[in-house]
Amino acid sequence: MTNSYKKSNTHCSDCSTKTCFVQQFCVTTWVGIINQSRNHSLYKKGQHIFREGDRVFGLYFIQRGKVKVVSTGLNGREQIVRLAADGHILGHRGFGSETYPVGAVAMEDTQVCFLDNATLEDVFINNPKFTYGLMMFYSTELRKTEVRLRCLAQMTLREKIAESLLTLKKIFGVNEEDGTLNVTLSRQEMADIAGTTAEQVTRELTNFENELLITKQGKKIVLLNADGLFNIIATHNVNKYFAV
Amino acid sequence: MTNSYKKSNTHCSDCSTKTCFVQQFCVTTWVGIINQSRNHSLYKKGQHIFREGDRVFGLYFIQRGKVKVVSTGLNGREQIVRLAADGHILGHRGFGSETYPVGAVAMEDTQVCFLDNATLEDVFINNPKFTYGLMMFYSTELRKTEVRLRCLAQMTLREKIAESLLTLKKIFGVNEEDGTLNVTLSRQEMADIAGTTAEQVTRELTNFENELLITKQGKKIVLLNADGLFNIIATHNVNKYFAV
């Protein structure tokens, strides 16, 4: 937990993460101010960025990396409620309240920027577009979460796992050359997304492989036929969610 | 769909719904402006306020009533993704996008106020606290939806139905005198909340009745022992969600 916070070499205005809210929604002078105030930090794979129950001191911005947002339930069983990549925001859930209701864990080495509450207050006041952008972000996340809620409630196991694979493709993308998913996760993590058990994930991935929908290359997964996977869930009215 | 929009007799500043965002977050002069711009309208029980796929023209504020927000899936099966009462906001999901990804249906006769996009733009610019308040609203909704997501993914049938009953109590409250839930819904609607079938709801409510946790008075449900219901789901770390 003794994480070495430090200034990044890069100035916010030179940051390569163009989807960062700071660059997108803040006026020029404020990009400079924020650059001064922010803390930059690196989290190793598997490391917690924050835990459920931690006090909320501000907002995290993912500069580069992959993060899972988890909610822990019965007997420590985890549910992944969101996946986040470059430019996404973390920690907003607890924002304004006292403690985080969810935890965030780096799925690979991840660089994040942190803005404390005091700075944020100033940013909100002086950059209305930032507040507006954040509101839109929440609205979109809410919409997506509601669709996922229905998926988990109504889909069969097979459908949930197909849906998870497509979600992973959408968020992290696939390698242009060989079609492998740009993310590596354990069977248990896939189960934590789909809301099932690791054994079931194995079974269904084997089925998908036999149906030539995917290939398993060790831990890497290749989506051979994304349209075929989508057909599995097409009757569930998830089109809007995936059509972007 | 030919709903008779009309001005309400009440001025916004005299409105009894004190939790309305307009009264809470807008400066005095703007309460007047909004009062001029808004449309007021009544929806009968069962009537759609908007449907999935409708164009988004603005935001709805519930003045008085009860509304279910539904997402329709396989074979028209519905999932209730949110329940809303007095002072709550509707239609925000699609806000900024083109069409509503969910529908909203009045569960009883419901009065709503409507603000169109053009007016909202002005409100956002001139009432930063309104934008901020809306952002917080989304943030809170998102948090709640995430917890519900985990509940639907991890809980047993019995637990989901106990959770649904407690959610209903929290949102709509209970009659002080006899403890009946301040809302009447069909078995199917309860199933649409819990993510199961009407038969299972019946079975489990019968179990709860035998265990003296509830009583069924026709369509009305009396929560005899809310603590007992909570015990059923206590191991799922939902405390924060219900402790308000």
Next chain:
DNA sequence: ATTGACTCCTGCGATAATGCAAGTTTCTTT
């Protein structure tokens, strides 16, 4: 009061999903 429509209740067989356990592969460390 009688009818009809609707919702609710309940038993039962079919199906889906789970958990365990043993075997296999893969990865890591030395």
Next chain:
DNA sequence: AAAGAAACTTGCATTATCGCAGGAGTCAAT
């Protein structure tokens, strides 16, 4: 390269949930 640990796979028995179908109760209109 070998050993050990961890993750993955697979079969099987158990359990949970579903869906149908028939009966019972409720409500409203005549």
